[in-house]
Amino acid sequence: MDKTKYLAKRNEMLQRAENFINEGKIEEAQxxxxxxxxxxxxxxxxxxEMANLNALHKNAVVLDFANKSLNPVGSQSLDQLNLDGQQQAPSKSKLTNEETETYKNAFAKNLMGLPHSNTERDLFNRINDEYSNALQTSAEHTVLVPETVKNQIWREIGELHPILDDLAMTFVPGDLILIKEENPLKNADAVVETDEVNDDDDLDFxxxxxxxxxxxxxxxxxxxMKKMSIDAFLAYITTKLAEKMSNGLAKWVAEGKGKPGxxxxxxPQARGIVVALEAEATTPQIVTYSDADPVTYKxxxxxxxxxxxxxxxxxxxxxxxxxxxNVLANIVDGTGKPIFVADSTSGGVGRIFGLVVxxxxxxxxxxxxxGNVSRGYAMNANENITMYQQEFVKARKTDYMGYAIIDGDVMTTKAFALIKKS
Structure with missing residues (x-):
């Protein structure tokens, strides 16, 4: 039953009930x-149920953050690079499964200050020497993060912030230039005759x-803390670094200031979506509200x-x-019905107009x-996660720093809208 038929039937039944009351027929009215x-x-x-079905039509399945990164045409895919995306010399052979596990243990022992076996020490030194040479860096304390650990950090980063989980991130070494169309519908109505040459200059790229x-x-x-088992220690370090790095990265995507002038x-920061929307003349993508003019259906x-x-x-x-x-869950339509549908199975806490909240x-x-973060925002890690450590003997503590070089910006502001308090 559509809304029009529902309202008509409901009004008709209300009228019948009122007539029964006027006639003194209380039981019939009840x-x-x-x-x-x-x-x-x-x-x-x-x-x-219709909102749920519409949301399934509109929203693609969300993949975990670590496994849905992209590689533009012309770049090396992750499986073509040594250690899954780190900037390695392409002539080096990939590690075997046994070597991968050995390096993971050697990496953990290095962080925990435990002695290496001869095999672990040789592999650890060889891989990190190759990495340093590939990046042309002489940093003494940088350590290449094993593939499994690095992927777990990225996965937990996505789990901690939905806006990061929705990103389609790229891992291309060095600077990246993306072509974007400024006005994709400018020539949508243009007709090109068979004997005419299409004027490419009219396209806004x-x-x-x-x-x-x-x-x-x-x-x-x-x-x-270093007295933990290797697996427990790696899990602890991974979770803590993912938490801190995800907070910084998510803030960049939402409200990063961009490059300083x-x-x-x-x-320097990645430029955030809100900053890009507020930078536009007349801010066409922003709707404002106040205490006297709250957020409504309209x-x-x-x-x-x-x-x-x-x-x-x-x-x-x-x-x-x-x-x-306090706000979205209390917005009602013209009939007094809430437009927010609570639902924790869709990747959020509910839906409004079929969009996941x-x-x-x-x-x-x-x-x-x-907005549509996966299509409207681009982010690239031109240097994947590495790790640095520094010992403080007197305090009997160790600092571990997760480090990456990342940049991001809005592909088109038309993919977003912002409701903010004026």
């Missing part, structure tokens, strides 16, 4: 009320330059209307937990970011 309540429940259940920004996060471990004092539809056709498929709604339950702490207080 029976009609029971039918109305059943009709409301049936319609609400049908609406929820631009370039997105992704260079490199240092993402470096440090954790401190007491020497007592003259007079700016911050270090403001939500106004924000969705700002996203260009084609980008809504795969889009999501990102905001903090308090906004989800995801709790994302990287979004600032009071802001609701809507």
């Amino acid at each position: 029976a009609i009320r029971g039918e109305i309540e059943k009709l409301d429940k049936d319609f609400e259940d049908a609406a929820k 631009g370039e997105l330059h992704l260079t490199g920004c240092e993402l470096a996060k440090t954790i401190t471990v007491s020497w007592k 003259a007079g700016d004092t911050w270090k 403001k939500m539809t106004a924000a969705l209307a700002k996203i260009k056709s084609g980008y809504l498929k795969g889009a999501a709604i990102y905001t903090k937990n308090d906004i989800i339950w 995801k709790e994302e702490d990287a979004v600032s207080d009071g802001e609701i970011l809507i």
Whole structure:
């Protein structure tokens, strides 16, 4: 039953119930009320199920962050590089399964200050010498992270922040230039005759330059912690580094300041989505609200209307937990029905208009970011995760720093909309 038929039937039943009351037929009116309540429940259940089905049509299956990274045409794929994506000399042979496990143990023992066997020491030194030579670096404390450990860090990074899990990230060594079309629908209505030459100059193409920004996060471990087993220690280090690196990376994607200009004092960062939207003249992709003019059904539809056709498929709604339950969950339509459908099976906490609502702490207080991150934002790691360590003997502690060179920027602002408090 569609909404029009539902409302018509409901109004007709209400009128019948009122007539019975006016005639003093209370039992008949009560029976009609029971039918109305059943009709409301049936319609609400049908609406929820339809929203669920629509979301399945619109949203692709979310893959784990570590396994859905991309390699543009002309770059080496991860399985073509030694140690899964690290910038190695291509002539070196891949490690065997036995060597991979040996290097993992050697890596852990190096972090824990444990002695190596001869085989572990030789393999560890050879691989890290090759890595340093490939990067032309003389850093003494850098250590190549094993494939399994590195992938686990990336996987946990994606699990900690939905906005990162939705990224289609690339791992291309060095600077990366991506071609983007500034106005993809400019010539959509143009007709090219068979004897005419298409004017390529009419197409608006631009370039997105992704260079490199240092993402470096440090954790401190007491020497007592090194008494763990190797597997437990690696799991602990992986989780702690993933937590810190994911917080920094997610903040970059949402609100990174970009490259500093003259007079700016911050270090280079990837440029965030919100920063790109606020930088546009007249801020066409932003809807504002205030205490006197709160977020309503109309403001939500106004924000969705700002996203260009084609980008809504795969889009999501990102905001903090308090906004989800204090604002979004209380928005109602013209009939007084909430538009938020609670659902924890879709990769978020619920849906609005078929879009998954995801709790994302990287979004600032009071802001609701809507958009297609996988298609509207590009991020490249031109140097994958390495690890540095430094010992502090007097304090009996060790610092471990996860380090990567990453850059990102918005491919098109038309893939996003922002609702923010004015």
